[in-house]
Amino acid sequence: MTRNNTNTDIDNTTEEKIKKAARAVFTGKGYAAAKVRDIAAEANINVALVNYYFRSKEKLFEIIMDETIKIHVEKIQNVINDESSTLTTKVEAIVEHYTGMLIANPELPYFFVNEIISGSNKLPKMISENKLFKNSYFLKQLQALQKEGKMPFHPVNILVNLLGLIVFPFLARPILVKSGTLQAEEFKLIIAERKKLVPMWLMQIINQ
Amino acid sequence: MTRNNTNTDIDNTTEEKIKKAARAVFTGKGYAAAKVRDIAAEANINVALVNYYFRSKEKLFEIIMDETIKIHVEKIQNVINDESSTLTTKVEAIVEHYTGMLIANPELPYFFVNEIISGSNKLPKMISENKLFKNSYFLKQLQALQKEGKMPFHPVNILVNLLGLIVFPFLARPILVKSGTLQAEEFKLIIAERKKLVPMWLMQIINQ
DNA sequence: ATAAAATTTAAACAGTTGTTTAAAACACTT
DNA sequence: AAGTGTTTTAAACAACTGTTTAAATTTTAT
Numbered sequence: 001m002t003r004n005n006t007n008t009d010i011d012n013t014t015e016e017k018i019k020k021a022a023r024a025v026f027t028g029k030g031y032a033a034a035k036v037r038d039i040a041a042e043a044n045i046n047v048a049l050v051n052y053y054f055r056s057k058e059k060l061f062e063i064i065m066d067e068t069i070k071i072h073v074e075k076i077q078n079v080i081n082d083e084s085s086t087l088t089t090k091v092e093a094i095v096e097h098y099t100g101m102l103i104a105n106p107e108l109p110y111f112f113v114n115e116i117i118s119g120s121n122k123l124p125k126m127i128s129e130n131k132l133f134k135n136s137y138f139l140k141q142l143q144a145l146q147k148e149g150k151m152p153f154h155p156v157n158i159l160v161n162l163l164g165l166i167v168f169p170f171l172a173r174p175i176l177v178k179s180g181t182l183q184a185e186e187f188k189l190i191i192a193e194r195k196k197l198v199p200m201w202l203m204q205i206i207n208q
Numbered sequence: 209m210t211r212n213n214t215n216t217d218i219d220n221t222t223e224e225k226i227k228k229a230a231r232a233v234f235t236g237k238g239y240a241a242a243k244v245r246d247i248a249a250e251a252n253i254n255v256a257l258v259n260y261y262f263r264s265k266e267k268l269f270e271i272i273m274d275e276t277i278k279i280h281v282e283k284i285q286n287v288i289n290d291e292s293s294t295l296t297t298k299v300e301a302i303v304e305h306y307t308g309m310l311i312a313n314p315e316l317p318y319f320f321v322n323e324i325i326s327g328s329n330k331l332p333k334m335i336s337e338n339k340l341f342k343n344s345y346f347l348k349q350l351q352a353l354q355k356e357g358k359m360p361f362h363p364v365n366i367l368v369n370l371l372g373l374i375v376f377p378f379l380a381r382p383i384l385v386k387s388g389t390l391q392a393e394e395f396k397l398i399i400a401e402r403k404k405l406v407p408m409w410l411m412q413i414i415n416q
Numbered sequence: 417a418t419a420a421a422a423t424t425t426a427a428a429c430a431g432t433t434g435t436t437t438a439a440a441a442c443a444c445t446t
Numbered sequence: 447a448a449g450t451g452t453t454t455t456a457a458a459c460a461a462c463t464g465t466t467t468a469a470a471t472t473t474t475a476t
Binding site for chain 1: 236237238239240241318321322324325326329331332333335336340341342361362364365368369371372373375376377379380382383384385386387388389390394398401402405409412413
C-alpha cells in the first residue's frame with residue numbers, strides 16, 4: 001500500500017507529508033475545526049489522498065494522537081523510574097525536558113486540552129496501562145518524604161504542581177502577549193529563567 | 209424584539225434558555241464542535257430561534273464570551289486593587305474565589321483554552337484595556353518585595369504560578385480520574401486542601 | 417373581539433464536510 | 447514496449463451545517 005522507505009532518509013512520502021500537515025492543523029485549531037481540506041492544502045496534496053492513506057479523518061487523528069502520547073509517555077517513564085537519581089535531579093530533568101519540548105511545540109498543550117474536551121480516552125488509557133505515576137520510583141521517593149513529615153499532603157499535588165508550573169505559562173502565553181502584559185521576547189527569557197526557578201520552587205514546596 | 213423581564217424573577221425567557229444552553233454546549237465541546245442544533249436541542253427550542261434572537265452562532269458565542277470574561281475580570285479587579293489588604297490576603301482571596309468558581313464550573317478552563325485556540329482576542333483586549341495586572345496594587349506590592357531582594361525574578365511569574373496552581377488541576381482532572389491516578393471523590397478533597405496549600409506554597413516561593 | 421405585533425414552527429436553502437468513485441498518471445517488472 | 451499494480455486526480459456523493467423563509471401560533475394593545 002505505502003511506499004517502502006528506510007528510516008534513515010528524510011520521510012518525504014505522501015503519508016508523512018499528510019501526518020506532518022495533520023499535526024500542524026489539528027494542534028492549531030483542534031479536531032472539529034480542522035477540516036480534511038485544510039490538512040490536504042497544508043500538505044499540498046489532493047483531498048482524497050487523506051482517505052486513501054488513513055481511511056478517515058478520525059483514524060488519522062488517532063494515529064497522530066497515539067504517536068504524540070507515546071513519545072512523551074515513554075520519555076517521562078525513563079526519567080521517573082530512574083532509581084539512581086535523586087528527587088531533585090528527577091524534577092530538574094522533567095522541567096528541562098518538557099520545557100524544551102514546549103519551546104519547540106508551544107501549541108501542544110492545546111492539542112492535549114482538545115483531546116480531553118473531545119472525550120477521547122487515549123491519554124488516560126496509556127497512563128493507566130503503564131501505571132505511569134502509581135508504580136513510579138518517583139512516587140516512592142515522594143512517599144518516603146511524606147513519612148519523614150516533610151510533605152503533609154497527597155503526593156499527587158507534586159505531580160500537578162510540577163506539570164502546572166511547566167505547562168501553564170504556555171497556555172497563558174497568547175493572553176499574556178496579546179494583552180501587552182509581556183512581550184514575545186520577554187516571554188522567552190522568562191521561560192528560560194523558569195527552567196531553574198521551577199525546580200527550586202518545587203523543592204521549596206516539599207521542604208527540601 | 210425580546211420580552212420585557214425584570215432581573216428579579218428567574219430568567220425563563222427563550223433568550224435566556226438559549227444562552228444557558230449555549231454556555232453548556234460551547235464549554236462542553238468548543239466552538240467548532242458545538243452545533244447550533246445541539247444548542248437548540250439543549251434549550252428545547254426550534255433551531256431557527258437561535259438566529260432569531262442572536263442573528264448568528266458567532267454573535268451568540270461572542271455574547272457568552274463577553275459576559276463570562278466580564279464577570280471574572282471585574283471580580284479579580286476588586287481583589288488585586290484593594291490597597292488595604294496584604295499580599296497574603298490577596299493571594300488567599302484569589303485562590304478562594306477562583307477555586308470556588310472552578311468547582312462550580314469545572315469546564316470553564318476549556319472554554320478559555322478554546323477561545324485562545326480560535327484566535328479571538330476578547331480576553332486579551334479586556335485585560336489590556338483595563339491594564340488589569342500592569343496597573344494593579346498587587347503588582348506594586350510584588351515590586352516592593354523585589355526591591356527588598358526577596359523575589360529575584362519577574363513578578364509575572366507570581367501571576368502565572370498562582371493561576372497555574374489554581375487552574376491546572378481542573379485541566380488535568382479528566383486524565384487523573386480516567387487514568388485511575390485519582391478517584392473523583394479524592395480529587396474533590398485534594399482541591400479543598402489546595403485552597404490552603406496553594407497560598408502557602410506561593411508565599412514560600414516569594415520567601416514570605 | 418379584532419388588529420397588530422411578536423414569537424415559534426417546519427421546511428427549505430446554499431455552502432461545507434468527510435468520503436467514495438472512476439479514470440488518469442505513474443512506477444516497475446518482464 | 448506492454449502489462450502490472452500503485453498513486454494521484456477531478457468530480458461527485460450524501461450527510462451536515464448555519465441561516466432564511468413564509469406560514470402558523472401566541473401575545474399584546476386597542
